Amino acid sequence: MRSDPMQSGGPLGDSAGRDYSRKLQRFNTFAEPELREAIASLKLRPGMRVLDAGCGTGEALRWLSETVEPGGFAVGTDLSAPHLSACAQGRKNSLVFQADLSRLPLHAASLDLIWCVNTIHHLPDPLTALQALSSLLHAGGRIALGQSSFLPDMYFAWDSRLERLTNEAVRRYYRERYGLQEQDLKAVRATVGLMRNAGLRHVKARTFIIERIFPVSADTEAYLLEAIFRGTWGERLRPFLSSEDYAELSRLCDPQHADYALRREDFHFMQSFTLVVGARGD
Numbered sequence: 142m143r144s145d146p147m148q149s150g151g152p153l154g155d156s157a158g159r160d161y162s163r164k165l166q167r168f169n170t171f172a173e174p175e176l177r178e179a180i181a182s183l184k185l186r187p188g189m190r191v192l193d194a195g196c197g198t199g200e201a202l203r204w205l206s207e208t209v210e211p212g213g214f215a216v217g218t219d220l221s222a223p224h225l226s227a228c229a230q231g232r233k234n235s236l237v238f239q240a241d242l243s244r245l246p247l248h249a250a251s252l253d254l255i256w257c258v259n260t261i262h263h264l265p266d267p268l269t270a271l272q273a274l275s276s277l278l279h280a281g282g283r284i285a286l287g288q289s290s291f292l293p294d295m296y297f298a299w300d301s302r303l304e305r306l307t308n309e310a311v312r313r314y315y316r317e318r319y320g321l322q323e324q325d326l327k328a329v330r331a332t333v334g335l336m337r338n339a340g341l342r343h344v345k346a347r348t349f350i351i352e353r354i355f356p357v358s359a360d361t362e363a364y365l366l367e368a369i370f371r372g373t374w375g376e377r378l379r380p381f382l383s384s385e386d387y388a389e390l391s392r393l394c395d396p397q398h399a400d401y402a403l404r405r406e407d408f409h410f411m412q413s414f415t416l417v418v419g420a421r422g423d
């Protein structure tokens with residue numbers, strides 16, 4: 142029997158009550174220039190009708206709205222009540238509703254574009270969800286599936302060995318924590334095949350690189366320090382690294398330490414964001 146995602150967690154633990162608003166807000170503020178560039182590449186026009194499927198805390202929903210107004214609208218939907226309330230906070234006229242995006246209460250063939258970022262692989266059955274979403278597009282309407290690399294790949298320009306070991310440790314942590322297979326961590330390049338299997342046409346992919354070097358801005362430091370150094374790494378990685386490597390990683394991630402990575406002049410960070418766009422046929 143199919144589990145109900147409103148009640149129980151998806152493969153990455155999402156549920157109607159789960160809240161990681163702060164991490165989403167930090168990432169979207171940090172990557173705003175590249176995410177806005179990705180939206181601009183879609184060449185949306187005023188008057189268009191857009192859905193942000195899995196809108197999280199609503200930053201992209203706001204940017205999408207700006208591009209389709211006046212005359213059009215961008216509406217957001219998400220499973221998480223805390224994300225939706227963060228989305229509505231301080232923003233008048235936010236069009237959002239809570240739903241499981243495999244079963245949206247929207248009219249078929251009513252939308253010009255669906256924007257769905259870092260969400261499709263959170264669903265128990267991404268293909269069925271994508272097919273359900275594409276039925277909401279009119280013929281020729283497009284769906285844009287965005288996926289940032291599962292985790293940043295490149296950050297310690299001066300130590301590729303520690304970088305590799307850290308990446309492997311993170312992958313092992315996720316595999317054990319969520320019971321994922323190696324293949325589940327390849328989400329970025331699974332997207333093209335998913336689009337084709339769902340019957341979407343004219344599939345195109347474009348990758349934007351989120352690249353930062355020393356000196357980093359306050360938004361970049363806030364995201365890297367809080368979401369990556371403390372949130373993704375930190376204590377979690379201790380069991381997956383030797384004690385020497387864990388101690389070195391801890392020094393690099395500690396703003397109080399002389400070795401703090403974000404104060405190094407050779408700090409050079411890269412993370413990819415891939416947007417795969419496909420159109421509904423007739």
Ligand SMILES: C[S@@+](CC[C@H](N)C(=O)[O-])C[C@H]1O[C@@H](n2cnc3c(N)ncnc32)[C@H](O)[C@@H]1O
Nearest residue numbers: 155195196197219220221241242258259260263
């Ligand atoms: C990694 S976040 C991305 C959020 C947003 N698109 C962004 O880029 O900031 C994934 C989002 O998908 C939502 N989500 C997970 N499963 C869902 C489902 N079955 N239906 C609707 N939203 C879901 C989560 O609550 C979360 O807000």
